[in-house]
Amino acid sequence: MKNTIILAADHAGFKLKEAVKHYLLGKGMEVLDVGAHAHKEGDDYPVYMFAAALKVAQDMKGHTRAIIFGGSGQGEAMIANRFPGVRATVWYGGSEDIIKLSREHNDANVLSIGARFVQENETLKMVELWLNTPFSNDERHQRRIEEIDAIE
Numbered sequence: 001m002k003n004t005i006i007l008a009a010d011h012a013g014f015k016l017k018e019a020v021k022h023y024l025l026g027k028g029m030e031v032l033d034v035g036a037h038a039h040k041e042g043d044d045y046p047v048y049m050f051a052a053a054l055k056v057a058q059d060m061k062g063h064t065r066a067i068i069f070g071g072s073g074q075g076e077a078m079i080a081n082r083f084p085g086v087r088a089t090v091w092y093g094g095s096e097d098i099i100k101l102s103r104e105h106n107d108a109n110v111l112s113i114g115a116r117f118v119q120e121n122e123t124l125k126m127v128e129l130w131l132n133t134p135f136s137n138d139e140r141h142q143r144r145i146e147e148i149d150a151i152e
Contacts, residue, residue, distance in 0.1 A: 004030045004059075005131070006066035008052035008076075010045035011036065013069025013115035016123060020067060023124050045070050049079040056109050057083040066110045067127060073114035080110045084152040087145070091126060092117040099126050103133035105141045 005024055009017035014036055024031050034051035036043055052066040070076040073090040080088035089102035092114025102108035111130050113123060135141070 004032055004055075004064045006052045006055045006064060007031060007033045007068070008048040008066065009036055009069035009115070010048060010071075010076075011039055011041050011043050012045075012071035013076075013113065014039045016113065016115040016118070016120060017067075017069045019120050020069075020123065020127055023127070045076055046079055049076045053080040053083040053086050053088070053110065056080075056086050060085075062109065064109070065131070067130075068110060068112050069115045070112070071114065071116045073112040077110070077112035080112065085149065086110055087148070088112050090114065091130075093122070096126060096129055099130045100133050103130060104136045105138075105144075107135040107141070107145055 007017050007021055017033070021031055021033055032055065034055065035048045049068055052068050056064050056066050066080070068076045068080060073092050077088040077090045080086050087106055087108045088110035089098070089106065089108040090112045091098055102111070111127070
């Protein structure tokens with residue numbers, strides 16, 4: 001089964017979401033954009049993040065991941081992390097180790113990007129890294145994910 005990448009953004013992340021969408025489609029990836037579908041200054045991010053996180057949570061086989069965009073990425077991740085089985089990480093620039101560890105150790109299935117703090121070229125590089133870094137399957141990391149799931 002081909003993996004689906006869900007995209008969501010508010011006004012602050014709209015332009016970057018569109019660039020990432022174009023990039024992913026150009027690579028032949030399956031993309032589902034749950035909004036915003038037009039730039040609307042002052043729109044509220046919760047509705048878009050809810051839609052993205054719900055899609056990830058509903059995929060019990062784990063084939064679906066989401067990349068969500070907002071001003072800081074923080075509030076967006078907070079919404080996503082309210083859903084069982086969703087593990088959202090925030091990236092707003094800096095070390096690529098954050099991206100790698102989010103996948104290797106936490107099996108993050110949502111990447112929340114702080115669009116006001118990053119450039120398009122570095123974002124595309126980090127998206128590629130995030131999508132291509134596998135979960136380590138290390139017993140201690142799996143155990144910790146199961147402990148998180150037990151709290152939900």
